[in-house]
Amino acid sequence: MDIEEGGLTVSVPEARDGASEGTGGGVFFNPTQELNRDVTVATLRAYRDREPRAASYLDAMAASGIRGVRAAAEGYRVTCADVDADAVDLAAANLDANGLDGEAVHRDVNALLYDEGPFDVVDLDPYGTPIPFADAAFANGRNLICVTATDTAPLCGAHLNSGIRKYGAVPRNTDYHPEMGLRTLISALVRTAARYDKAARPILSHVSRHYARTYLELESGARAADDCLEALGHVDHCEDCLWREATPGHIADPVAACPECGSDRVLTAGPIWLGPVADADFARAVRREVTDDMGEAKRARKLLGTVARELDTPTHYDQHRLYKEWGEPAIGMEEFVERVRAAGHEASRAHYRGTAVKSTASIPEMREAVLGDDAD
Ligand SMILES: C[S@@+](CC[C@H](N)C(=O)[O-])C[C@H]1O[C@@H](n2cnc3c(N)ncnc32)[C@H](O)[C@@H]1O
Numbered sequence: 001m002d003i004e005e006g007g008l009t010v011s012v013p014e015a016r017d018g019a020s021e022g023t024g025g026g027v028f029f030n031p032t033q034e035l036n037r038d039v040t041v042a043t044l045r046a047y048r049d050r051e052p053r054a055a056s057y058l059d060a061m062a063a064s065g066i067r068g069v070r071a072a073a074e075g076y077r078v079t080c081a082d083v084d085a086d087a088v089d090l091a092a093a094n095l096d097a098n099g100l101d102g103e104a105v106h107r108d109v110n111a112l113l114y115d116e117g118p119f120d121v122v123d124l125d126p127y128g129t130p131i132p133f134a135d136a137a138f139a140n141g142r143n144l145i146c147v148t149a150t151d152t153a154p155l156c157g158a159h160l161n162s163g164i165r166k167y168g169a170v171p172r173n174t175d176y177h178p179e180m181g182l183r184t185l186i187s188a189l190v191r192t193a194a195r196y197d198k199a200a201r202p203i204l205s206h207v208s209r210h211y212a213r214t215y216l217e218l219e220s221g222a223r224a225a226d227d228c229l230e231a232l233g234h235v236d237h238c239e240d241c242l243w244r245e246a247t248p249g250h251i252a253d254p255v256a257a258c259p260e261c262g263s264d265r266v267l268t269a270g271p272i273w274l275g276p277v278a279d280a281d282f283a284r285a286v287r288r289e290v291t292d293d294m295g296e297a298k299r300a301r302k303l304l305g306t307v308a309r310e311l312d313t314p315t316h317y318d319q320h321r322l323y324k325e326w327g328e329p330a331i332g333m334e335e336f337v338e339r340v341r342a343a344g345h346e347a348s349r350a351h352y353r354g355t356a357v358k359s360t361a362s363i364p365e366m367r368e369a370v371l372g373d374d375a376d
Pocket residue numbers: 028029030033037060061062063064065066067081082083084087107108109110125126127
């Protein structure tokens with residue numbers, strides 16, 4: 001069946017009955033990833049101003065090629081790769097039908113990256129974890145590595161051993177699990193890049209629905225890689241009062257008891273990425289590149305606006321969870337943020353969910369700020 005996306009017409013397999021995503025004709029296509037693809041196109045547009053030399057784009061797991069086709073329409077020199085021969089035929093036909101240059105190749109992307117690299121932009125969009133492709137991508141990527149991960153349960157600590165195996169880190173299941181997942185993913189990718197003496201800095205990231213997406217800009221050099229690794233560290237988290245503290249450094253020094261409530265139920269997660277997950281100016285530039293021909297333009301603008309305004313400190317609080325702890329009815333999010341700011345703290349919403357909030361204030365300080373006299 002033909003679908004329209006971003007002003008292009010692309011042939012994709014029919015979804016199975018009742019499925020929102022599918023492998024209907026054998027080749028994979030997920031219509032609910034349109035937001036991810038719209039943000040990708042806006043990012044590719046904005047990235048051209050940031051790095052005008054970036055020209056080649058590898059759609060490393062192309063399936064129908066829809067991502068590569070959209071990148072080719074933006075003027076990138078596109079290679080679509082897939083191990084599935086039907087996918088390669090479909091991607092080639094889709095490039096052709098849209099009158100776009102670009103090649104579709106039947107290759108394992110790891111072999112392709114080592115044989116044909118470097119590529120300026122590499123886009124990893126696998127089933128589940130991107131880790132089996134990360135070494136090849138960072139070794140053979142030049143400017144920008146775009147990564148989707150859909151294995152959110154291992155990433156956020158819900159499937160702890162799987163997370164430890166895949167990501168070489170200890171993620172912990174907390175009330176800020178989408179952020180835990182994103183920071184675990186970035187940590188593993190940054191450590192992978194460092195093996196090749198490259199710094200990988202996230203210039204845009206988001207967690208939407210059931211996936212995490214991050215765009216990492218590369219800088220070559222052992223010194224740059226060392227600097228980048230300094231943004232890794234650990235988070236201690238109290239399961240009783242939700243106190244948490246982020247500590248940079250390669251080696252964790254877990255706390256024995258929560259300094260806020262004395263509980264010994266303190267979890268330590270890490271190494272996770274403690275640095276910014278996005279560059280606010282770049283996120284604003286990407287937002288400006290969202291155009292009305294994108295099916296998810298409205299959601300993309302909202303998402304990117306929130307990402308750009310978000311405090312870049314780890315970690316966010318769930319406002320409803322805080323009010324539950326306080327035994328009070330929650331107020332509106334904007335009002336909550338305003339009250340915390342009015343008390344002299346930094347605060348912002350966070351894109352991870354509608355009730356996510358970030359602040360430099362501690363939980364008791366937030367309570368005092370929003371409940372005032374009622375706090376006692
Ligand atoms: C989630 S789908 C990609 C979806 C696509 N990027 C989109 O936006 O619709 C994953 C694809 O990766 C392909 N794949 C899996 N392992 C691969 C490998 N080692 N090299 C290249 N492609 C691979 C699969 O055949 C499948 O088509």
